[in-house]
Amino acid sequence: MRKPKIVVLGAGYGGLMTVTRLQKQLGNNDADIVLVNKNDYHYETTWLHEASAGTLSPDQVRYDIANVVARSKVDFVKDTALKVDTEAKTIQLEKGNELSYDYLVIALGGAPETFGIKGLDKYAFSITNVDTARQIREHIEYQFATYQIDQKPERLTIVVGGAGFTGIEFLGELGNRIPELCKEYDIEKDMVKVVCVEAAPTALPGFDPELVEYATALLERKNVEFRIGTAIKEATPEGIVVAKGEDDTEEIKASTVVWAAGVRGNPIIVESGIENMRGRVKVEPDLRAPGLSDVFVIGDCSLVINEEINRPYPPTAQIAMQQGEFVANNLVSLINGKTPVNAFVYDNKGTVCSLGDDDAIGVVFGKKVTGTKASFMKKMIDNRALYMIGGVSLTMKKGKFNLLK
Amino acid sequence: MRKPKIVVLGAGYGGLMTVTRLQKQLGNNDADIVLVNKNDYHYETTWLHEASAGTLSPDQVRYDIANVVARSKVDFVKDTALKVDTEAKTIQLEKGNELSYDYLVIALGGAPETFGIKGLDKYAFSITNVDTARQIREHIEYQFATYQIDQKPERLTIVVGGAGFTGIEFLGELGNRIPELCKEYDIEKDMVKVVCVEAAPTALPGFDPELVEYATALLERKNVEFRIGTAIKEATPEGIVVAKGEDDTEEIKASTVVWAAGVRGNPIIVESGIENMRGRVKVEPDLRAPGLSDVFVIGDCSLVINEEINRPYPPTAQIAMQQGEFVANNLVSLINGKTPVNAFVYDNKGTVCSLGDDDAIGVVFGKKVTGTKASFMKKMIDNRALYMIGGVSLTMKKGKFNLLK
Numbered sequence: 001m002r003k004p005k006i007v008v009l010g011a012g013y014g015g016l017m018t019v020t021r022l023q024k025q026l027g028n029n030d031a032d033i034v035l036v037n038k039n040d041y042h043y044e045t046t047w048l049h050e051a052s053a054g055t056l057s058p059d060q061v062r063y064d065i066a067n068v069v070a071r072s073k074v075d076f077v078k079d080t081a082l083k084v085d086t087e088a089k090t091i092q093l094e095k096g097n098e099l100s101y102d103y104l105v106i107a108l109g110g111a112p113e114t115f116g117i118k119g120l121d122k123y124a125f126s127i128t129n130v131d132t133a134r135q136i137r138e139h140i141e142y143q144f145a146t147y148q149i150d151q152k153p154e155r156l157t158i159v160v161g162g163a164g165f166t167g168i169e170f171l172g173e174l175g176n177r178i179p180e181l182c183k184e185y186d187i188e189k190d191m192v193k194v195v196c197v198e199a200a201p202t203a204l205p206g207f208d209p210e211l212v213e214y215a216t217a218l219l220e221r222k223n224v225e226f227r228i229g230t231a232i233k234e235a236t237p238e239g240i241v242v243a244k245g246e247d248d249t250e251e252i253k254a255s256t257v258v259w260a261a262g263v264r265g266n267p268i269i270v271e272s273g274i275e276n277m278r279g280r281v282k283v284e285p286d287l288r289a290p291g292l293s294d295v296f297v298i299g300d301c302s303l304v305i306n307e308e309i310n311r312p313y314p315p316t317a318q319i320a321m322q323q324g325e326f327v328a329n330n331l332v333s334l335i336n337g338k339t340p341v342n343a344f345v346y347d348n349k350g351t352v353c354s355l356g357d358d359d360a361i362g363v364v365f366g367k368k369v370t371g372t373k374a375s376f377m378k379k380m381i382d383n384r385a386l387y388m389i390g391g392v393s394l395t396m397k398k399g400k401f402n403l404l405k
Numbered sequence: 406m407r408k409p410k411i412v413v414l415g416a417g418y419g420g421l422m423t424v425t426r427l428q429k430q431l432g433n434n435d436a437d438i439v440l441v442n443k444n445d446y447h448y449e450t451t452w453l454h455e456a457s458a459g460t461l462s463p464d465q466v467r468y469d470i471a472n473v474v475a476r477s478k479v480d481f482v483k484d485t486a487l488k489v490d491t492e493a494k495t496i497q498l499e500k501g502n503e504l505s506y507d508y509l510v511i512a513l514g515g516a517p518e519t520f521g522i523k524g525l526d527k528y529a530f531s532i533t534n535v536d537t538a539r540q541i542r543e544h545i546e547y548q549f550a551t552y553q554i555d556q557k558p559e560r561l562t563i564v565v566g567g568a569g570f571t572g573i574e575f576l577g578e579l580g581n582r583i584p585e586l587c588k589e590y591d592i593e594k595d596m597v598k599v600v601c602v603e604a605a606p607t608a609l610p611g612f613d614p615e616l617v618e619y620a621t622a623l624l625e626r627k628n629v630e631f632r633i634g635t636a637i638k639e640a641t642p643e644g645i646v647v648a649k650g651e652d653d654t655e656e657i658k659a660s661t662v663v664w665a666a667g668v669r670g671n672p673i674i675v676e677s678g679i680e681n682m683r684g685r686v687k688v689e690p691d692l693r694a695p696g697l698s699d700v701f702v703i704g705d706c707s708l709v710i711n712e713e714i715n716r717p718y719p720p721t722a723q724i725a726m727q728q729g730e731f732v733a734n735n736l737v738s739l740i741n742g743k744t745p746v747n748a749f750v751y752d753n754k755g756t757v758c759s760l761g762d763d764d765a766i767g768v769v770f771g772k773k774v775t776g777t778k779a780s781f782m783k784k785m786i787d788n789r790a791l792y793m794i795g796g797v798s799l800t801m802k803k804g805k806f807n808l809l810k
Binding site: 134141146184 | 463536537547550554
């Protein structure tokens with residue numbers, strides 16, 4: 001009898017959770033497991049804002065996939081998946097090979113969503129992966145270095161587009177990083193301008209207003225200027241143009257524009273003709289793609305509705321990991337001829353948004369937290385993700401242990 | 406009786422040597438000493454190639470002037486000298502003040518000489534000061550970071566214009582730095598291209614051919630490609646255009662072009678109408694400017710002929726420091742009514758050209774040295790400059806003590 005072949009696309013939170021749970025529960029004779037990923041490392045998407053600001057080394061943000069995946073049980077393919085043929089049950093890879101599957105788990109993560117705003121794709125950076133994070137860090141440093149040569153004030157202006165989770169966390173890190181940069185490059189702190197532009201009527205939509213107030217007040221003390229309820233009309237080589245009043249616009253000159261406002265699904269979803277909304281698949285209760293009994297979609301490419309408010313859960317590491325575990329368990333059931341679980345239920349343990357290295361806000365197990373306590377919890381959450389996928393040794397190696405300040 | 410006023414422009418090797426020797430020998434009632442410098446720090450010009458490559462922190466390359474100048478004896482003015490009126494005996498400063506002098510020591514250092522090559526001033530970097538060094542370092546890092554985004558091979562090409570002293574030392578540091586950068590940015594070493602273009606028929610003109618051969622062979626092993634006897638015709642936003650054969654040209658695409666081929670005098674010399682050749686003053690034997698009995702010119706702005714070969718001594722820290730000491734002693738004699746020494750005699754103790762952190766070539770006290778021994782001597786020379794100006798404590802703080810590898 002032929003062994004079923006499970007292909008997992010993506011070694012993010014969801015993909016690695018799936019693979020590590022599969023390799024634990026399946027023997028070599030039960031199934032062939034294949035993991036496809038562009039890089040031979042996993043990176044912590046939720047830490048990229050730190051690498052982008054320059055407060056954490058990019059190397060600390062990633063680890064080798066070989067550290068957590070058992071090569072004896074899993075074939076690792078370093079390649080980029082371009083398109084899935086859901087009828088032929090094959091995946092087209094960039095380097096020219098085709099890969100067949102019996103079960104497919106799409107865990108490829110998202111892509112920046114620019115909502116068609118002109119120039120954003122060209123002139124704004126995006127906190128997307130290790131490569132873009134390093135580029136943002138180096139771009140900002142280069143601007144500070146060059147300011148001493150040409151004295152252009154816009155070199156010291158950083159615009160952050162979006163006051164959502166990523167935007168706020170990035171601003172928090174900038175608050176720590178900018179004083180260091182000023183020292184390094186002999187720049188007066190007052191010369192640096194950080195502007196956060198958010199089209200929505202509030203920062204951190206969905207968060208408790210009291211916590212939002214705490215976060216914005218803290219960031220304002222760190223010299224962040226908020227432009228809430230202000231839409232970016234265009235990004236240009238000189239900066240951005242924002243809406244002002246009914247018909248007017250205003251230019252904000254800035255050498256650095258970081259777009260941190262939206263995530264859509266991976267392009268492969270659209271490319272493969274799978275039913276989607278902005279590249280995300282509104283999955284069945286058991287996380288299968290509609291009409292495709294052998295394709296599971298998890299993480300940023302999936303869309304799970306929070307019935308309480310009838311809106312999708314935001315794409316987070318937490319939900320991706322729970323989905324990965326759910327799909328792995330169901331695949332094991334299917335292979336062992338048992339009945340899989342009908343519906344994925346998200347267990348929201350809470351959310352903490354960091355505000356730099358030493359402060360944070362959040363709701364954990366239903367309770368509001370701020371300050372050192374929240375910051376401590378954030379680091380515990382970061383360490384937990386490492387532990388869930390790579391156990392104690394990985395946590396010791398890459399974890400955050402500057403827990404109390 | 407009015408005290409004579411000595412103004413020293415520039416806190417480089419020559420200027421600081423002058424001031425520290427003056428403050429040692431003159432009492433508060435003997436003279437007013439004023440030091441004018443753009444920054445409140447001194448930097449080691451001879452170490453800038455390290456800061457530019459990123460192998461040494463820019464902060465390690467400089468120290469506060471306050472560390473070596475006695476504020477009780479010397480007025481420090483943080484400003485930029487724009488023009489000297491040698492008749493009125495005044496100096497125009499950038500911030501609008503005018504400064505008078507009885508004796509003036511111009512020790513302002515040089516400026517890059519681009520020999521009129523089109524585009525060099527606009528598209529090439531120059532290892533000139535702490536600001537430009539930091540910019541070069543950050544520019545190179547940004548190119549490496551961005552390569553992972555757009556995969557343009559020219560991002561990983563660095564052109565060094567000039568195989569003279571600075572060019573070769575910079576190439577040596579790049580040889581150490583590039584493997585680090587490749588590791589940091591996940592780049593294969595073979596993708597990086599370093600090209601050194603030199604119009605003269607040899608690298609390091611004036612050096613012993615055996616040493617030149619040692620240096621170029623070593624750098625070639627570190628993947629430097631030499632284009633000797635090749636003139637740069639133009640620098641462009643894309644790279645450089647070099648001469649090829651009689652009439653032909655060739656483009657070398659490179660995101661980083663560092664021009665390290667020429668030094669001329671400080672613009673203030675020309676601006677002030679002092680007799681000069683390429684901004685450098687062919688000084689009288691006692692280092693006075695021709696026809697100006699109260700103006701001394703030392704360091705890169707001065708031109709002292711080496712009678713043996715009837716060519717000017719190259720501008721080095723060594724000669725600048727000896728000139729500074731000579732001028733300080735003569736000023737003390739003048740003020741004390743003694744007869745100053747007639748002629749400055751340069752005592753060439755030797756020259757060592759580093760080839761990275763662990764190798765060098767040179768001639769010291771008439772003997773050729775290479776390898777670890779030469780590298781050791783180079784660091785001793787670097788430490789000696791610190792010691793001569795700032796004594797033991799400065800040497801301990803900023804010196805190079807990784808003496809043996």
